[in-house]
Every structure is written in structure tokens, then in C-alpha cells.
Amino acid sequence: xxxxxxxxxxxxxxxxxxxxxxxxxxxxxxxxxxxxxxxxxxxxxxxxxxxxxxxxxxxxxxxxxxxxxxxxxxxxxxxxxxxxxxxxxxxxxxxxxxxxxxxxxxxxxxxxxxxxxxxxxxxxxxxxxxxxxxxxxxxxxxxxxxxxxxxxxxxxxxxxxxxx
Numbered sequence: 485x486x487x488x489x490x491x492x493x494x495x496x497x498x499x500x501x502x503x504x505x506x507x508x509x510x511x512x513x514x515x516x517x518x519x520x521x522x523x524x525x526x527x528x529x530x531x532x533x534x535x536x537x538x539x540x541x542x543x544x545x546x547x548x549x550x551x552x553x554x555x556x557x558x559x560x561x562x563x564x565x566x567x568x569x570x571x572x573x574x575x576x577x578x579x580x581x582x583x584x585x586x587x588x589x590x591x592x593x594x595x596x597x598x599x600x601x602x603x604x605x606x607x608x609x610x611x612x613x614x615x616x617x618x619x620x621x622x623x624x625x626x627x628x629x630x631x632x633x634x635x636x637x638x639x640x641x642x643x644x645x646x647x648x
Contacts, residue, residue, distance in 0.1 A: 544562060545560055545588070545592045545595050546560055546561035546562055546599075547559075547560060547561075547588065547595065547597070547598040547599065547635060548560070548561050548598070548599045548600075548601060549581070549598065549599070549600050549601070549614065549618060550601045550602075550643050550644070551576070551600070551601065551602040551603060551606055551610070551611075551614060551643060552603070552643070552646060553603065554570065554571055555568050555569055555570045555571060556568075556569040556571075556576055556577065556581055556614070557569075558581070558584050558585075558588075561599075566584070566588070567584050569581055569584065575610075576610065576613075576614065578613060578614070578617045581614070581617050581618075582617050582621045585617065585618055585621065585634045585635065586621050586623075586632070586634065589632075589634045589635070595635065596635060596636055596637045597635065597637045597638075597639070598618055598635035598637070598638050598639070599638070599639045599640075599641060600614060600615060600618065600638055600639070600640050600641070601640075601641050601642060601643040601644065602640070602641075602642070602643055603642075603643050604642065611640070615638050615640075618634060618635050618638055619633070619634060619635065619636050619638065620632060620633050620634055620636070621634055
């Protein structure tokens with residue numbers, strides 16, 4: 485007797501649905517990916533010393549502005565504290581900060597870099613206002629205003645914990 489055998493056809497994989505999923509998923513993942521650049525800043529803060537712009541060394545300046553809840557501290561990473569600007573009734577004293585930045589820029593006209601160190605709970609608007617003050621200042625000559633660049637290359641970091 486003859487045995488009848490069934491012909492087995494090779495099964496075709498149905499991958500259309502998978503390809504559709506990939507076509508949608510890949511652009512979505514690429515568009516939502518966060519591209520970050522990690523940077524490490526090594527800070528070695530010396531003991532705070534009082535003084536002014538006159539005490540700064542002629543050849544080296546590592547300008548740091550630290551936002552504290554009660555004041556703005558302008559300092560040199562190497563030389564220590566330059567000036568502590570206490571808050572006014574309206575908040576941070578940006579006018580005095582602008583004057584201090586202008587004096588430092590007059591002493592170091594080639595320097596463009598500065599570092600802004602802020603507490604974790606500092607409002608974004610305050611950061612922007614302080615950065616704008618550090619970046620440029622307006623000087624008035626009669627009724628004509630002149631914009632002067634101060635320190636346009638600003639780096640941001642976390643403020644060191646204040647000693648009590």
C-alpha cells in the first residue's frame with residue numbers, strides 16, 4: 485500500500501508587524517534621547533580672606549561668584565574672597581555686583597571666564613539675572629548707554645557648603 489505523505493511547506497515568518505513597530509519606535513527613541521555632556525570641576529577653595537580688587541594677582545584670576553541665601557560672595561579661587569555683597573530689602577544687590585565685576589574687568593581686561601556657584605534651591609530667574617549682570621554692564625555717558633562685555637563665558641556649579 486502506498487503511503488501518502490503530506491508536503492510540508494516552509495513556514496514564512498510574518499514580520500510585517502515587527503517592522504512597523506521598529507519604524508515607529510526608532511525615530512521616537514532618537515527624538516526623545518537626552519544627549520548630555522558630563523563635566524567635572526575640581527574646586528580647591530582656600531581660606532577666605534578679606535580684601536578688595538586691589539589684592540588680586542596680576543597674572544592669574546579664577547573668578548567665582550557664589551550665591552548664598554543672604555549675600556553674594558565674589559572671590560578668586562586662588563586668592564580667596566574679594567567682596568561679600570549683602571542682600572538688600574529687595575533681594576540680591578545686583579548693582580553692587582555689576583560695579584565689582586566692572587572693577588575686576590578693568591584689572592583683567594583679557595579674562596572672559598567666570599564661575600557661578602549657586603545653592604540647589606536658587607530660583608532660575610535669580611540665576612539668569614546674576615548671569616546677565618556678570619556677562620555685561622551698561623555705562624551711561626549723558627543720555628547715551630554703552631554696553632560693556634565683562635565675563636561672557638560663564639560656568640555654573642553647586643555652591644560649596646558655607647561654614648557657620
